Amino acid sequence: MSDPQLTASGSAGDPPPDAEAITTKERGQLEMVWLRFRRHKLAVISLFTLLLLVAFAFLGPYLWQWDHRIHGDIPSHARPSWDHPLGTTRSGQDLVGQLMRGAQQSLRIAITVSLVATAIGSLWGAVAGYLGGWVDTIMMRIADLALIVPLFVAVAAIGGSPRVGATWYNIALIIAAFSWAPISRVVRGVVLSLREQEFIEAAKAMGASTRRIVLRHLLPNAAGPIIVAATLLVAVAILVEATLSFLAFGIRPPDISLGLMVENARTAAFTRPWLFYPPGVLIILICLTINFIGDGLRDALDPRQTMVRR
């Protein structure tokens, strides 16, 4: 993307100090986005909550004395205490340690899904939208196909197979393979309107290749909707992975994930609620905050938005 500020403040030399006080302050694009994002109180709170949760999942294990594994000196079925704030499981695992590991696995899978699916989906959509014609038709029909079989059903049918295995990145890749299509639709829609604009025409006139136009001009200008879609996909992926693990087709013991923790404590909802509620509430919190952040980003990244509150 070309930088409009270059022409404004480039070679003309720095304005005198008093003139600077009169002219409005220059703001970079990121700064503008942050200013607009900040107006959404709920989105800002969500962002900090999510950062705390991420820290809990990825830094927590370094600070907490127990991990998710079975230890001989952990009592079985202990009630919450100072040593084990959320109690322990029957086989002697500390629940806080399990929560950290579970959230870590969930987030790791979901973020990988989002990155992979967004990369595939936005390239697919941008190429289809830019080239148009029969290429577009064929590419979007293929994307439609990926939507015919319900997402979780498709992932479970393949992920449940022992040949595929259940390492976290395999699960992530399978989920990504079935969730890129909606993103490609979004990006195609944006690109369809972008490609008619003058800067693409200019790039073409200067002899830019299709690859250069797609990668350097179209995708950066479609960044807003892509980022929003990628954010919301993280929440979807968390739910799919948790469901998969809950039905024993995802992460398998001795490793742990939030879905598996719910499954282990399924019958304990009323007898040992401290085993049942934390993993479920953690999933809800992660998805809720991500959805709020996505909504805030949608407004913040929309260039038609002005700084004036409507």
Next chain:
Amino acid sequence: MFVFIVRRLLWAIPILIAASLLAFLLIDISGDPLSELREDPNIPQESIAAEEERLYLDQERHVRYQLWVTGSAVEFSSTGVGVVHGDGDIGLLRGEFGPSVRGEVYQIGEEIGERFLLTLRLIGVAMVFALGLAILSGVISAIRQYSKVDYVLTFIGFLALAMPTFWLAALLQRGGVWSNEELGTNLATYGDSTSPHIAQDFTPLENVADIAAHLFLPTVALMLTAYAQWSRYQRASMLEVLNSDYVRLARAKGLPNRVVMRRHALRTALIPLTSVVAVGIAGLIDGVVVIESIFQWRGLGTFFISAINERDAYALMGWLMLSGVIVIVANLIADLLYAVLDPRIRYE
């Protein structure tokens, strides 16, 4: 109009073919149904070979696909072109789903047939209730935009979207058990309905009541996600209509608010919902797998889970194909409805 319908129906054929190819390849490539047999050293080679022949695993992949769809296949080999016929137990077009890895006693087609209506009942009821509630709360939210009611309903929507279906279902199921034990209520917490030999003493009315009782908790758990998506959509669509010029005109004419809402705003605002509901069907199929396993229904959801655990390839393919067909048909109906409901759409 007629041309439009015919063209739309014809267009469904290549999509169905592509869906069958997808369902077949996904399952056929991702796993070997006989892997457990092969790993067992005590099983003689001959019985593995016999199983391979029974399951058509001795055929090449493209031949197997043709067999699975039509029941017979054209084979190209070095000696020329030949025709391979199935044993009469395979071929979707003949109404056969293929042999099960679980042996000849297990008939995939019969199982799907027995369980289909049960699952359809659950999905249908959840869909109707989700839709009704979504329209209601979407319209209320839109009319009272930025009021307390709107914020509460919007927050419930967000919460429902973030809520894992399996967690809520497990909570409801255990909650039902707990309330039966502690509060003496009589909630049905597992099974699809009372087993037939008890139910045969029921009058038809009692039977319906029993089925409804067993539907209650699973429906609540299943409809939540669909409700959340649809109500947000309904709110946005209603807001757009309420801010449109023709609604302003209707008000300016002096029509009573009730008539403006019912006759002018709501009718238009419902049109876009048809296609969103069609897309939402896929989500309900996803949810039914989880719900049935938690409430121990003998429906298609648990059939799917057992098929995965048994690596029953043809059962899985049949299942994927069936859910694909449901999604395709739902989209087809939505497209046709759209054409009927929205006069702005041209049929040519």
